[in-house]
Amino acid sequence: MMLDVLQAPGSRAAPDPRPGISGLDPGALASWFTDRGEPAYRARQASDAIWSGTAGSLDAVLTLPATLRVPLAQAMRFDTVEDTEVLVTDGGGTEKALHRLSDGALVESVLMHYPARARSRERHTLCISSQAGCAVGCPFCATGELGFSRDLETAEILDQVRHAARRLQADGRRLTNIVFMGMGEPLLNLDRVLAAVEALNDPKRFGLGARHITISTSGVVPGIRRLTALGPQFTLAVSLHAARDPLRDVLVPLNRRWPIAEVVAAAREHAAATGRRISYEVTMIGGVNDTDADAVAMAELLRGDLAHVNLIPMNPVAHTPWQASPMPVIDAFAATLRMAGIETTIRHNRGQEIGAACGQLAAERAGEPSAPAVARRRAILVTASAAALRGERSAEPVPAGVGE
Ligand code: SAH
Ligand code: SF4
Numbered sequence: 001m002m003l004d005v006l007q008a009p010g011s012r013a014a015p016d017p018r019p020g021i022s023g024l025d026p027g028a029l030a031s032w033f034t035d036r037g038e039p040a041y042r043a044r045q046a047s048d049a050i051w052s053g054t055a056g057s058l059d060a061v062l063t064l065p066a067t068l069r070v071p072l073a074q075a076m077r078f079d080t081v082e083d084t085e086v087l088v089t090d091g092g093g094t095e096k097a098l099h100r101l102s103d104g105a106l107v108e109s110v111l112m113h114y115p116a117r118a119r120s121r122e123r124h125t126l127c128i129s130s131q132a133g134c135a136v137g138c139p140f141c142a143t144g145e146l147g148f149s150r151d152l153e154t155a156e157i158l159d160q161v162r163h164a165a166r167r168l169q170a171d172g173r174r175l176t177n178i179v180f181m182g183m184g185e186p187l188l189n190l191d192r193v194l195a196a197v198e199a200l201n202d203p204k205r206f207g208l209g210a211r212h213i214t215i216s217t218s219g220v221v222p223g224i225r226r227l228t229a230l231g232p233q234f235t236l237a238v239s240l241h242a243a244r245d246p247l248r249d250v251l252v253p254l255n256r257r258w259p260i261a262e263v264v265a266a267a268r269e270h271a272a273a274t275g276r277r278i279s280y281e282v283t284m285i286g287g288v289n290d291t292d293a294d295a296v297a298m299a300e301l302l303r304g305d306l307a308h309v310n311l312i313p314m315n316p317v318a319h320t321p322w323q324a325s326p327m328p329v330i331d332a333f334a335a336t337l338r339m340a341g342i343e344t345t346i347r348h349n350r351g352q353e354i355g356a357a358c359g360q361l362a363a364e365r366a367g368e369p370s371a372p373a374v375a376r377r378r379a380i381l382v383t384a385s386a387a388a389l390r391g392e393r394s395a396e397p398v399p400a401g402v403g404e
Contacts, residue, residue, distance in 0.1 A: 154196050
């Protein structure tokens with residue numbers, strides 16, 4: 001592999017100071033041209049090249065004269081992410097891309113292809129990252145294990161989309177859905193995420209309908225409220241994982257700050273204000289959050305809500321002591337929720353369905369943490385989840401990251 005040219009998140013080169021062109025709002029891009037005495041149509045040509053063109057670099061944007069391309073390239077970057085690897089799995093159904101940013105940080109995006117079915121058209125869903133690493137530190141998540149590196153710039157978020165769109169375009173296909181379920185907590189980088197969503201939505205830029213965009217959060221309540229105030233812009237997914245606080249404290253350490261009742265209340269307000277149902281995500285972990293008592297607690301919590309629950313078998317990640325729940329256990333959990341009138345879907349075959357695998361490649365490339373650090377973390381997780389199952393709230397949060 002190309003390990004020698006990759007840098008682990010955290011080990012940094014000097015970032016490129018030029019802004020990414022896709023992250024500029026249309027007014028700023030137009031001013032760049034008009035300030036130089038260029039006609040307004042030049043900004044439109046640049047915008048078309050960014051959003052619908054096949055060019056991978058400014059040199060290939062032949063609609064703009066070279067006399068403009070040179071100063072434009074000095075002022076801004078046409079692309080802020082570099083594909084270092086694209087791995088194809090699931091018989092061609094899933095493409096994972098590992099992107100290197102200008103300072104050496106690594107992030108992933110995952111493109112999933114779904115063939116047409118009787119009641120649905122062919123879909124191409126891209127799962128994108130909003131941060132390099134993540135500070136929330138959910139112990140079953142490869143990104144959480146990496147710890148937080150930095151927020152992505154708006155252009156770095158959008159350029160993941162442009163890369164995938166170009167790959168699809170080469171085969172005459174189009175992206176149909178975008179989910180913020182890759183690396184990072186989008187609601188902790190909300191200004192940039194919202195600027196990216198605006199560009200994705202804008203008919204003059206990427207032009208993807210709001211219904212086709214999903215933002216997933218581990219439960220950042222002020223962020224959910226901000227989204228609610230914006231109105232029905234996209235689908236909100238909430239990573240619930242457990243309906244009891246002692247257990248959710250372990251699985252989503254942010255729960256200590258915004259416990260379940262507050263998260264679900266904010267999600268309900270969002271559903272009421274936007275008329276859009278909430279997607280609740282539950283990563284099913286064998287013997288940890290899949291018991292009958294957990295299913296009953298979740299059924300009671302969500303009964304009567306405008307909600308849809310997705311149960312996803314845990315994708316095994318390297319350094320947890322846990323495994324996915326067995327399928328019969330997931331079926332029983334789903335049955336309990338459905339009995340309470342809650343729409344529930346089991347994501348059977350693709351762990352990547354919701355970006356579950358996102359972060360794994362970057363984690364692998366970041367290098368192996370020390371064996372004692374891994375052993376320590378595993379031991380803490382076993383004790384903490386056992387205590388949570390007994391209903392005890394542990395005093396100490398599980399530390400994020402195993403590298404330190
Ligand atoms: N930080 C946001 C969005 C990125 S994580 C959030 O947590 O919602 C996207 C989804 O992947 C979350 O629902 C998360 O719980 C899930 N996920 C992470 N690691 C997983 C794993 N090993 N197996 C299954 N799902 C996982
Ligand atoms: Fe962060 Fe989401 Fe992973 Fe939790 S599941 S560590 S919030 S990326």
